Amino acid sequence: MKTAESMMKKILCLLLAVLMMGAFMGCGDDNKETSGSGSMQDPYAAYGLEREKSYNKGDTLMSAMEEKPPAAIRLKPVFYYRAYYEPIPQSGEILLERGKSVNIPLDLELVHDTGAKFNIKSNITLKYDGKKGEELFRADTSTYGNPTLYIDGKYVQEFGNHDVKNKAVQMEYISDEGGFKYELAGAAEELLCIPLHVDKGNATKADGNIGILYFRIIGVKR
Numbered sequence: 001m002k003t004a005e006s007m008m009k010k011i012l013c014l015l016l017a018v019l020m021m022g023a024f025m026g027c028g029d030d031n032k033e034t035s036g037s038g039s040m041q042d043p044y045a046a047y048g049l050e051r052e053k054s055y056n057k058g059d060t061l062m063s064a065m066e067e068k069p070p071a072a073i074r075l076k077p078v079f080y081y082r083a084y085y086e087p088i089p090q091s092g093e094i095l096l097e098r099g100k101s102v103n104i105p106l107d108l109e110l111v112h113d114t115g116a117k118f119n120i121k122s123n124i125t126l127k128y129d130g131k132k133g134e135e136l137f138r139a140d141t142s143t144y145g146n147p148t149l150y151i152d153g154k155y156v157q158e159f160g161n162h163d164v165k166n167k168a169v170q171m172e173y174i175s176d177e178g179g180f181k182y183e184l185a186g187a188a189e190e191l192l193c194i195p196l197h198v199d200k201g202n203a204t205k206a207d208g209n210i211g212i213l214y215f216r217i218i219g220v221k222r
Helices: 002-026 059-069
Strands: 072-082 094-097 100-111 115-127 137-145 146-151 154-157 158-174 191-199 209-221
Touching: 059 158, 059 191, 072 100, 094 100, 094 115, 094 191, 115 191, 115 209, 137 191, 158 209
Parallel strands: none
Antiparallel strands: 072 094, 072 209, 100 115, 115 137, 137 158, 146 154, 158 191, 191 209
């Protein structure tokens, strides 16, 4: 009898230990906004928004993401744009996780409205802090090339390398009517845009960037 009672006590203790482990493992999962649980969702559906209607009512995807930053974001590069140049379509997908960064290399040939061609190379580090109440995205850019800048009403060429650190990155609402000379398939929506800033030096009236890289947010993980 004593052996049976001892065995029963051991089994009960083991069951109690398993239940306690399960309880501890469950702690911390209530806040789904920070746990990163779940699969990728359409960003607008994830935040209960409609691509065009919500924006027109003042409910933007950017503000929704700032209020409840997702654990991860899937981006699709769409196009590179600079005024007076032909837009350049982009491809591929990028996964950006909270608290991390990704590297985006660019090697482009720009074609000016006059037909003149210029090459630029850029190395972009896109950072996603994902903290509520702060800038969600920042970028470091290191760009080398032979871009044109518009100074005092005249085009001039500027050579060299431009390193810009920790610049805030925003989202812009665009459509086919946005004047980008690029046919954006689908409904108008908010695109993440990374400007390739330049070091203006003494050219106080120079352009603030040598192009902008646009991304469509195709998925978020809450």
